[in-house]
Amino acid sequence: MTAPQVDVITQNVSENIRREQARDLAASVVQALFRLVKLSTLHSIDNQAMVRQVEETVSLIQDFGQRSGHNVSILFTRGSVFVSGQLLKANRAVYEGALELGDILSRCGYSEIGVAKDVRASDLYALASALAEALRSSKPALADRPAPRVRLRAVDEAVLRREVAIDREGDEAAAIVRTYATAIVIIRRFYDDLRQGRYTLRQGVKRITQRLVDLSANETPAFLGVTALRNQNHDDAGRAVNTAILSLAMARQITGDVVLLQRLSMAALLFDIARPRLTGVAKGGSSGLVPQLSEQQEADVPAGTAAVLTALGLVNEPSVMRTVVAYEAHWVRRQAALGPVYRGLRQPTLQARILATARAFNDLLTAAPGEAPLSADEAIAKLEQEAADPADRTVLRLLVGALGIFPTGTLVELSTGEVALVVQTPAHPARYSQPRVRL
Numbered sequence: 001m002t003a004p005q006v007d008v009i010t011q012n013v014s015e016n017i018r019r020e021q022a023r024d025l026a027a028s029v030v031q032a033l034f035r036l037v038k039l040s041t042l043h044s045i046d047n048q049a050m051v052r053q054v055e056e057t058v059s060l061i062q063d064f065g066q067r068s069g070h071n072v073s074i075l076f077t078r079g080s081v082f083v084s085g086q087l088l089k090a091n092r093a094v095y096e097g098a099l100e101l102g103d104i105l106s107r108c109g110y111s112e113i114g115v116a117k118d119v120r121a122s123d124l125y126a127l128a129s130a131l132a133e134a135l136r137s138s139k140p141a142l143a144d145r146p147a148p149r150v151r152l153r154a155v156d157e158a159v160l161r162r163e164v165a166i167d168r169e170g171d172e173a174a175a176i177v178r179t180y181a182t183a184i185v186i187i188r189r190f191y192d193d194l195r196q197g198r199y200t201l202r203q204g205v206k207r208i209t210q211r212l213v214d215l216s217a218n219e220t221p222a223f224l225g226v227t228a229l230r231n232q233n234h235d236d237a238g239r240a241v242n243t244a245i246l247s248l249a250m251a252r253q254i255t256g257d258v259v260l261l262q263r264l265s266m267a268a269l270l271f272d273i274a275r276p277r278l279t280g281v282a283k284g285g286s287s288g289l290v291p292q293l294s295e296q297q298e299a300d301v302p303a304g305t306a307a308v309l310t311a312l313g314l315v316n317e318p319s320v321m322r323t324v325v326a327y328e329a330h331w332v333r334r335q336a337a338l339g340p341v342y343r344g345l346r347q348p349t350l351q352a353r354i355l356a357t358a359r360a361f362n363d364l365l366t367a368a369p370g371e372a373p374l375s376a377d378e379a380i381a382k383l384e385q386e387a388a389d390p391a392d393r394t395v396l397r398l399l400v401g402a403l404g405i406f407p408t409g410t411l412v413e414l415s416t417g418e419v420a421l422v423v424q425t426p427a428h429p430a431r432y433s434q435p436r437v438r439l
Contacts, residue, residue: 025064026083027090029072032057033113034097037104040128041135054124065117072115075155076102108134108142109154116149123147176215176223180241183208187237187269194276201312209244209265213258216248224249224403224429227362236272239362244268246358249402250395251351263318264351267325271359273312274304299338302330328352333360335388353395357383361399376432377408377425404433412437 036053043050061072070084081088081098088098105113108131115123126147134140144152186204193200215223227242247268251261278297309323328348331341333356341348360383367373374382380400387393406412410422420437 024089025060025067026086026088027094029057029060029064030074030081030083030088030090030098030101031094032060033074033115034101036124036128037101037131040132045125045129050128054121054128057124058119058121061115061119062117071117073112074098074101074114075112076105077111104131104135105152108140108152110142110144110152111155112153114151114153119149123149126150173225176225179208179211179215180245183212183241183244183269184237187240188235191236191240191272191276194273199308199312205266205269209262209269212241212244212248212265213261216245216252216261217256224432227429236275239359239366240269240271242362242366243271243355243359246362246399246402247355250354250358250398253398253401259318260351263322263325264355267322267329267351268355268358270309270312270322271305271326271329271355273326274301274308277308278304298334302327302334302338305330325349325351325355329355329359332356347391350391350395353391354398357392357395357399360386375425375427376403376405376429380405380407403429406433406435408435 032053036050036057039047039050039053064072068084073084075082076099081095081102088095090098102111105111124147127150130142130146134142142152146152186202186208190202190205193202223245227245244265247264248261251264255261278300306323306327309319309326312319328341329352331338332348332352335341361379364374364379364382365376380396383396383399384393387396400407405425406422408422408424412420412422414420414437418439420439422435423438424436425432426434426436
């Protein structure tokens with residue numbers, strides 16, 4: 001009875017390993033096909049560069065087929081690429097090439113290419129020749145079987161939109177809740193790694209950053225609504241995700257630049273990255289909540305955050321900017337004790353001010369154990385009192401606009417034409433824009 005069970009487990013493990021290896025190889029296959037297609041538009045078929053590329057592509061496809069047991073099937077959807085049913089896992093350069101390959105096929109009326117695992121060089125030469133000929137025409141036309149072992153297919157537009165449609169209308173709130181829950185789990189694991197002294201940026205953190213940026217685009221009440229769970233997630237992960245959501249909602253008031261939004265979201269998720277090291281938790285490898293910081297440790301937080309973020313990522317523009325935003329945001333929050341950022345020689349970035357304000361607002365609404373949380377109105381009023389300069393007050397207006405709050409005492413005109421006085425802001429973030437009023 002035991003032997004068959006062991007065999008099944010062994011088979012499952014082997015299958016998972018083969019599948020993961022095939023997924024890693026998929027990026028090389030897609031890149032090879034893209035280079036082949038690009039070279040076909042630049043060189044003749046008998047060019048040495050073409051010959052080498054065909055040989056490399058045949059080898060990669062056959063290797064992929066041997067490892068996965070499947071033919072190569074590449075589906076190009078709206079901004080995503082799927083290889084044999086799995087989302088392409090690749091770096092930015094490869095993904096851009098894959099999307100360009102999708103655009104080339106789209107000009108010919110196709111959105112999917114299939115290549116048999118026993119493909120031969122003659123098949124790829126035929127594909128390259130047919131594509132090069134089609135692209136020279138003002139109205140590219142290409143047979144769906146340009147070679148015996150190559151198939152092209154046009155996928156219905158409704159199918160291509162299915163993935164996007166999941167997060168729309170009625171399903172959007174559910175997608176936001178799922179993303180929030182996933183983000184909490186991923187960030188908790190990441191901070192657990194930090195407490196164990198493992199400083200590696202999980203790929204899941206990057207994916208959840210992108211997902212939060214995508215969901216923030218529609219500015220739906222449900223996006224901010226999930227932050228109402230802050231008291232159920234009173235830990236580093238909960239604070240990080242809530243801060244990222246608030247920061248994105250604020251930044252969306254003034255920009256739609258995805259690159260800037262991703263940097264801001266990542267800086268928010270990694271805001272507390274220095275705390276385990278400053279308190280010695282990372283050295284001891286203990287788990288649980290990070291102890292309260294001392295006064296000296298609080299003063300060291302900006303520099304500690306910059307040091308850990310620098311060690312965590314490569315020294316390139318995205319990681320450097322992310323580090324700068326987090327460093328400045330920490331300093332802004334401690335400006336009364338530490339003095340002006342950069343000794344007043346340079347102002348902090350707007351992204352840093354947004355992050356600092358979002359975190360301060362979330363902390364005010366997250367009650368300490370045994371204490372009652374502030375209302376949104378009270379938190380806004382407190383932040384307004386603490387606003388040191390016009391830039392801080394401008395950022396506070398971004399927060400008010402993102403939340404859709406009408407501060408208590410505001411006169412509003414109802415849809416009936418009557419004028420009413422706002423008397424109370426709802427407790428739930430999704431209903432901030434529907435305050436109680438008095439005629």
